[in-house]
Amino acid sequence: MVIGLMGSGKTTAGRLIGEALGLPLSDSDPYLVARHGGTAAQIAAREGAEALHRYEAEHVLHELEGEPKVIAAAASTVEDPQVRTALKQAFVVWLDAADEVLAERMRSSDHRPAFGPAEMRARREPYFREVADAVYDVGELRPEQVRDAVLRDLGSPAADQA
Numbered sequence: 001m002v003i004g005l006m007g008s009g010k011t012t013a014g015r016l017i018g019e020a021l022g023l024p025l026s027d028s029d030p031y032l033v034a035r036h037g038g039t040a041a042q043i044a045a046r047e048g049a050e051a052l053h054r055y056e057a058e059h060v061l062h063e064l065e066g067e068p069k070v071i072a073a074a075a076s077t078v079e080d081p082q083v084r085t086a087l088k089q090a091f092v093v094w095l096d097a098a099d100e101v102l103a104e105r106m107r108s109s110d111h112r113p114a115f116g117p118a119e120m121r122a123r124r125e126p127y128f129r130e131v132a133d134a135v136y137d138v139g140e141l142r143p144e145q146v147r148d149a150v151l152r153d154l155g156s157p158a159a160d161q162a
């Protein structure tokens with residue numbers, strides 16, 4: 001399970017980790033489009049942030065059931081107590097970087113609603129800290145290095161090939 005603020009690289013690293021482990025990636029954004037007919041930005045505009053965050057939490061709760069997989073969760077989901085409890089069963093990877101780095105990376109796509117990293121961090125950082133099994137500095141590490149670090153920390157045999 002990959003968590004972190006918007007633009008921290010959850011989709012990018014999640015894809016690489018899934019490929020290395022031979023597991024599918026379940027990403028919040030394609031789920032929102034398939035299940036709720038829009039990007040996070042469109043749903044926030046159409047139905048409000050509360051509805052968006054409910055859908056994002058449902059994604060995680062639904063995907064933690066069933067077959068093993070890598071989950072790239074929406075940033076908001078750690079605010080949900082039910083999600084935090086459910087995460088005890090998962091290996092949780094927290095991707096983080098300075099707010100300026102995240103603000104720059106958030107500009108890479110228009111699927112994101114315009115929530116500022118500093119405000120989001122103030123609310124969510126204690127929760128990230130609570131649920132994370134490992135934290136990686138994506139200001140320093142390239143996506144491939146994040147993948148390799150996760151494989152090592154998971155004790156995965158795939159780490160030997162990475």
Ligand SMILES: Nc1ncnc2c1ncn2[C@@H]1O[C@H](COP(=O)(O)OP(=O)(O)OP(=O)(O)O)[C@@H](O)[C@H]1O
Binds near residue numbers: 005013141142
């Ligand atoms: N470790 C990294 N180093 C440098 N650039 C990165 C890194 N990881 C991701 N990026 C770049 O940062 C941007 C955001 O990455 P990505 O879409 O994976 O973030 P995300 O956490 O999935 O965002 P969201 O919260 O919207 O789902 C992309 O342009 C991506 O190429």
Ligand SMILES: O=C(O)C1=C[C@@H](O)[C@@H](O)[C@H](O)C1
Binds near residue numbers: 074
């Ligand atoms: O509240 C937020 O920070 C977010 C809401 C949605 O954009 C999600 O895509 C992501 O969780 C960020």
Ligand SMILES: [Mg+2]
Binds near residue numbers: 010027029
């Ligand atoms: Mg993403």
